[in-house]
Amino acid sequence: MRSLAVWFTLVILGIGLLFTAVTIPFGSPAMSDMDDYFIAHGQEQTGANNIVTSIVFDFRGFDTIGEASVLFTAVFGVSVLFRVRKKEEDYEYE
Template sequence: MRQFFGWLSLVVLMVFLVIGALFIMRPFGEPPSVMDDYIIDNAQEEAASNNVVAAVLFDYRGFDTLGEATVLFAAVTGALLVLRASHKKEET
């Protein structure tokens, strides 16, 4: 019974948050935000690169690129671990 009430409260909280997010969402079709305008206007002075995509990737959203690099690192590490382990097992 206690578990049931726990799940119920979780569901109620989720529904509340989703409905709240629906209310504060921008109406469909409106220009999305001022962020992209800021980047388009100021990327060349602040990052000094002609390719604004590169400026966004490595300057404004550097954390995102760091996460991508971490994902790649984890993938390579996992692949090498598994392949080396299977190779050693075959040899012995």
């Protein structure tokens, strides 16, 4: 019964995704005003030849701060999971 519901969901999602995939026009994006502005003015405003780098570190720097914080938090979580335990300090399951 559960497997039947899963297959039903997959078929519905598959029809939706494939129908969307054949209807989106490829190679000619509809709205590209922001990107055209970045390509036209990014070099004189940031001085970097690589527009992607100038977006990552200058135009959208807050994104990069959040991303660096997420990486730091993930490393913190891994280090907490694998910390060295004493003999009597064990997981309290039973």
